[in-house]
Amino acid sequence: MALELALLFGGLFLVLIVASVVTDYIAPRIDAETLANLRDRLRAWWAMIGILAVAFLLGRAGLIILFAFCSFAVLREFFTLVDRTRADHYALFGSFALALPIQYAAIWIEWYGFYSIYIPVYAFLLAPVLSVLRGQTEGFLARVSQVQWGLMIAVFCISHVPALLSLDIPGFEGRQILLVAFLLLVVQSSDVLQYVWGKTLGRTKLAPQVSPSKTWEGLIGGVLSASVIGALLHGLTPFGPVAAFGMAFLAAIMGAFGGLVLSAIKRDRGVKDWGHGIAGHGGFLDRLDGVAFAAPVFFHLTRYAWTP
């Protein structure tokens, strides 16, 4: 397992080195603004992959803490943009102070029966109670729905990345961390490859009102090439090459839908990015939108088909 991780991160750093060299090579031919953004993005990728490498090195604890922090940052970004009033103060506070730590504690102790329903059942019901006790009914449904959405995306969905560590797959014991690497790699490379395919071959707009730069060519090219990467990396997983292609396809397509749905929310709120935490990329949710949509589906399908 250590060997696979070393090879994987070695490969990723190699890709970053190549990307940095290529950026320097094409620098004279692109405009200053695009270049600055490209360099920001690359620098952020170095940092993100560096942090991930440290988290993987620390193992289970490192990954759970890292994703708990990601959930926190995403929840903060999400709640910054929702319609809220004074009456929602405790619902918001409880999301940070109770829902998030309880969900990650359940992941930590691998209590599947709890972490898979805690947010959709208990937090779902308790959050509007905290708001209703303050008595303000104006925009009530919209306000509580937005809190619930924030909890689902930021806490529930993202926590399913480290939840993969608790899957007991026969013949795959002690190697679940590789499944996390597989999921993240497929979703993120699909995102980058959609951008590359879209820039080079993109013609037909996918949803011009939501995201003017996304095209069908980018979507199909990106998702399929990420699926091929997934098939090639089947050694990291309990899946065979064909199943790895299928699982990667599922993760990549869910990731693409996640990007689209969360773009629609941004557009509705009148912002371009979720935040400013990651230079060149925007906020944490701009980087994790696909992961949030892919993780629970990937988790449950893996659990359904590969655990006894």
Added chain:
Amino acid sequence: MRAAVKRLAARFFEGAIVTFARFVCAPRVMLDEPLDAGPSRVFIANHGSNADTILIWAALPPEMRRSLRPVAAADYWLTSRFRAFIGRDVFRILPVERDPEARTGDPIADMASALEAGHSLILFPEGRRNPGPERLLPFKTGIYHLSQARPGTEFVPIWIDNLNGVLPRGELVPVPLICTLRFGAALVLERDEDKAAFLARAEAAVLALAPDAPAEDTPQEVAHGA
């Protein structure tokens, strides 16, 4: 020895407060004009929350924070030993007596001499916390008198957004939300500008930075480790 311990404790509290403020508020600093270490100046901001000073103080880069002196009420900060330590040694406040009847010193003269000594100040010209719903209360005359006492003083307007959501008035616990601090272009009292005109100009300069004010162009953003 005691002084060294005190300095060390002050650095510790500074680090803890900055870390906490950045953790909760993830302050985003937007600059309409580059903000260099530059001359000493007066930051003037809208005042909606008790934590406004802390947020500005924590959001600025350390080298600017070190020369900063928030103007704050002596009757609040200098009452207990711990508060006085936090006020004097950590925030390095410039204490002013709020009650004009009781005060002995001259706050405007104190501010002018702090500026002469190379410090920058944080002032809330509304004079008190704005309970809403108006966006901005009419400015007090202090900034005009300071301009007269020290001609050429630069006032840098700031709009603090969202801190009220983090800790609405009367709530006990903060909710982490992203706060934005937008810094505008500095303004200076012009030679034949009268009090009303200067105060109106300063109010307009602060209000123009509010998020739903008509924007002229997108401000540049500074990255800093949050």
